[in-house]
Amino acid sequence: MxxxxxxxxxxxxxxxxxxxxxxxxxxxxxxxxxxxxxxxxxxHKEGEWRASKLVGVNVYNNSNEKIGDINDLILDSSGRVANVVIGVGGFLGMGEHNVAVTFDQLKFAKEPVKTVSNDGAGKTGNAGSTSTTGSASTSAQRSDNWYPDHVVLNANKDQLKKMPEFKY
Missing domain, CATH: 1.20.5 (Single alpha-helices involved in coiled-coils or other helix-helix interfaces)
Incomplete structure (x- = not known):
């Protein structure tokens, strides 16, 4: 043994x-x-964006009118963006209506929204500076590409307000 x-x-x-x-x-x-x-x-690769930077990006319609901003991204179990939650209406977050749209409904733009300034109406006392209508940024391109300048959605504010509210 x-x-x-x-x-x-x-x-x-x-x-x-x-x-x-x-x-x-x-x-x-x-x-x-x-x-x-x-x-x-x-x-980082071209065309990839940080989700934290997409939240807050302004959403415009095809007429360059601001209709809301991105409040959240909803991912599916495979990690793909299933829905984008857009905040519509309200003022300083009060009375805002959240709606969900599919990611493929959005067009991402790298360049700032183009707006038309009134002929001299926006001139100030500063040397040649003018203001433009809307909330557009300057025409200079950003040097980073971690997020788009804005998003375009083929809808207007009234259509989005009539959509069912997205509930968490």
Whole structure:
């Protein structure tokens, strides 16, 4: 009996390095796949936007009228954006109506909204500076591309206000 226990213990001691070596080999063969996936995901690519930067982006209609802003992004279980929650109406968040639209209904614009200034009506005392109507930014392009300048949705405020309110 003692001899069989000694043989069993010796066999276990000899097998332990073999098992450890095979698990290390599995780990090293799996590691390059994880590392290669991590290296491609570690850099910002053109056309990718940070979700935190999309929240708050202004939403305009096809007539360049501001109709709301993005309040939230709803993801499905695969990580794709299923819906975009847009806040419509209200003032300083009071009385705002949240509606959900599908991501594919939105067109993302990198350049600022183009508005027309009134012929000299917006001139101020500063050297040649004019103001434009609407809430457009200047025509200079941003140097970052972490989020679009604005979003265009083919709808008007009244249509969005009539949509069912999105509930969390």
């Amino acid at each position: 003692k001899i069989s226990l000694c043989i069993l213990a010796s066999a276990m001691l000899l097998a332990t390095p073999v098992m450890a070596q095979s698990s290390q080999n599995n780990a090293t063969t799996a590691a390059p796949n994880v590392q290669s996936a991590a290296s491609t995901a570690s850099m």
